Amino acid sequence: MDFSEDQIRRYARHILLPEMGGVGQARLLESKALVIGAGGLGSPLIMYLAAAGVGTIGVVDDDQVDLSNLQRQLLHATDRIGMSKVESARLAAAAINPEVRIVGHPARIDASNALDLVSQYDVVADGSDNFPTRFLVNDACRLAGRTLVSAAVLRFDGQLATFKAPGPCYRCLYPAEPPEGEAPTCAEAGVLGAMAGVMGTLQATEVLKELLGIGESLAGSLLIVDGLATGFRKIRLKPDPECALCGPRATIHDLSAHRTLAHAGR
Ligand SMILES: [Zn+2]
Secondary structure: OOOOHHHHHHHHHHHHHOOOOHHHHHHHHHOEEEEEOOOHHHHHHHHHHHHHHOOOEEEEEOOEEEEEHHOOOOOOOOOHHHHHHHHHHHHHHHHHHHOOOOEOOOOOOOOOHHHHHOOOOOEEEEEOOHHHHHHHHHHHHHHOOOOEEEEEEEEEEEEEEEOOOOOOOHHHOOOOOOOOOOOOOHHOOEEEEEEEEHHHHHHHHHHHHHHHHOOOOOOOOEEEEEEEOOOEEEEOOOOOOOOOOOOOOOOOOOHHHHHHHHHHHH
16 A cells, blocks of 8 residues: 555654554554444544544444533534534544544444444444443344454443453353443443543554554453552453353344343333
8 A cells, every 4th residue: 555645644653663564554544443332432432543544433323412421522522512423523533534434323223233333344342331232232243253342431440351252252251231220320420531531542552453463462351440549450351151142052143132122121
């Protein structure tokens, strides 16, 4: 691939990295990443992936920008309150790097579209804010053979993991959704805005590593970040032989269980 002069200047500090070079940068320009959720985690994710020149960035979000988002969702702005988050993300990414293509999916990801959606991308990053979506995205990624980089943040705490076959999946870590009310959301329990930035930025780093195939993949590990103590702990994850999705006696072979669950939840 031949770079233009502007591209060489824009990506100079990437091209300098021996792990990346011009070959790696060209690879990013041809890569496709899907980001689930243009919120607190999605903000640094989308901005760093756009700045890095990831050629196509899909953004799934059916929400509009709200005043209460702006304490942590740096992708959005006060004068864009009421705008769809997907459109706001497109404006923010275009302002950083007009070269990348933002493909907006202003819909809720569900069992009817998840498999098709994740199949269109090389890597998927989940920054969603609820368990049904996390399980659905995990199952769709595993069924479609896509690597999933998953992050979560609450209060001053964060978690980050990469799920890649044949290693453990999200269900190996959490076999079932927690009962309603047992796992509070950021809206219920609060979150330090900068912690969403920390976790989304770490997530962007892992997405870029997966796209480039460099470094040591986080797959098979869970990173636990304690913002109040400034502690980073990495623990080993093992595949769960009883896992309903990736275990030897797997019972999930399509996403039909999610459809039932979505109806049951209403
Ligand atoms: Zn599993």
